[in-house]
Every structure is written in structure tokens, then in C-alpha cells.
Amino acid sequence: EVQLVESGGDLVQPGGSLRLSCAASGFTFSNYWMNWVRQAPGKGLVWVSRINNDGGSTTYADSVKGRFTISRDNAKNTLYLQMNGLRAEDTALYYCARYAGSSDLDYWGQGTLVTVSS
Amino acid sequence: DIVMTQSPDSLAVSLGERATINCKSSQSVLRSSNNKNYLAWYQQKPGQPPKLLISWASTRESGVPDRFSGSGSGTDFTLTISTLRAEDVAVYYCQQYETTPRTFGQGTKVETK
Numbered sequence: 001e002v003q004l005v006e007s008g009g010d011l012v013q014p015g016g017s018l019r020l021s022c023a024a025s026g027f028t029f030s031n032y033w034m035n036w037v038r039q040a041p042g043k044g045l046v047w048v049s050r051i052n053n054d055g056g057s058t059t060y061a062d063s064v065k066g067r068f069t070i071s072r073d074n075a076k077n078t079l080y081l082q083m084n085g086l087r088a089e090d091t092a093l094y095y096c097a098r099y100a101g102s103s104d105l106d107y108w109g110q111g112t113l114v115t116v117s118s
Numbered sequence: 119d120i121v122m123t124q125s126p127d128s129l130a131v132s133l134g135e136r137a138t139i140n141c142k143s144s145q146s147v148l149r150s151s152n153n154k155n156y157l158a159w160y161q162q163k164p165g166q167p168p169k170l171l172i173s174w175a176s177t178r179e180s181g182v183p184d185r186f187s188g189s190g191s192g193t194d195f196t197l198t199i200s201t202l203r204a205e206d207v208a209v210y211y212c213q214q215y216e217t218t219p220r221t222f223g224q225g226t227k228v229e230t231k
Binding site (some may be wrong): 046050 | 162168216219225
């Protein structure tokens, strides 16, 4: 069974840093591109970042470029999102999602909540 | 960035009736090299992550009931729930994945009348 489990969300002050993790199981992690998508409370879905299967290619939304870094450890079956320079508008539930080339984002985790507030 | 606009923002449908959600993209998501529309539909129930229903504009994911169907091409797309069931109450999002950044519609909330 495919599982994605996010962790690392917390309450952090503006300007602070946080690292999110997404532990994958039930599939060959190194074969899949992975994404982070966020959802502010009561709002819609916003794509944040994606990484290819070997970690050699990454892309970011303009709103997080230069502040967030996506990475992966295929030996540990884990996806990461390093978040620096956090702002109030980064407050959201952060989901990791698997990209299936034959379809789209076919599996999602339950999300981890990041709250940026003083 | 491609802007995705859904209509309506919400709709109330009687159980057993049809629900139709529209999605319009600001530019075509049809890739000419493979003639595929890079358009997906997701369902999100309260407190749950999104669930992929349809990709390539009209291909249902495995296990998705056939009362869900997607249609359209280029810039105009539709998600239809042929006979609404109580478990279909949710927010539905369209999303394009033809270009980066992927962009989602604002969501359409489907409720029962």
C-alpha cells in the first residue's frame, strides 16, 4: 500500500526556518517525481515545488523561490522541504504528493501544518 | 502562469441529480506533440487530502465510480457527476499540469439541496 507521511510542521516566528519531511513507503520511491502542495486554512490548493526522481532537477513557485529548497534521500525514501525566511502567508497545511507520469498527483499524504506567527 | 477559473464557486444539487462543474484555462493545456490535455480533476472532502479523480481531462483513475466523467479540450473542460450521491459532497478542483507552475482552479463546493 502506498503511504506518504509528512512531519515537521510547527508554529514558527516570522523569519524562522523549518524542515518538513515526507516518508514514503509501498512503492519504489526513486522511480517517482515528488511534489509539495500547500493549502492555507479554508483556502484552495497551491503548488509549491517539485523534484525529479534522482533529485537532479527542481522547480519552485515564484512565491517560495530563493527561500524554500526541495530535496530527497532515495536511500531513506524521504522527501524534504527546507523552509527559510518564513512569512505569515506561508501558513498552510503542506502536502507531499507523488507524480505518476501516466496520470497526475495520484497519492497524497495527510499533510503537516505550518503556522507562521509571532 | 496559466490561470484556471472554475464555475460555479458552489452548487447545490439534489441526490440523484446531475452536477456539472466547468473549468477554463487562460491558455490551452493541449500539448500538440501527443494530443493530450494536461488537465486533472481532484476531489477533496473535509479533513482529507485531495484525491485524484480524472487525469488527461477524461481518464478516470482506477476505482473512481463511473458516475464521474470529464470532458473538454484546449481551454474548456467539464466535470460531470451524473447522479449525485451523499458521499460526493466535497470541493472539486481542476488543475493543469501542462506547464510549470502547475495551477489549480479556486475550487467548486458541491452540496446537497
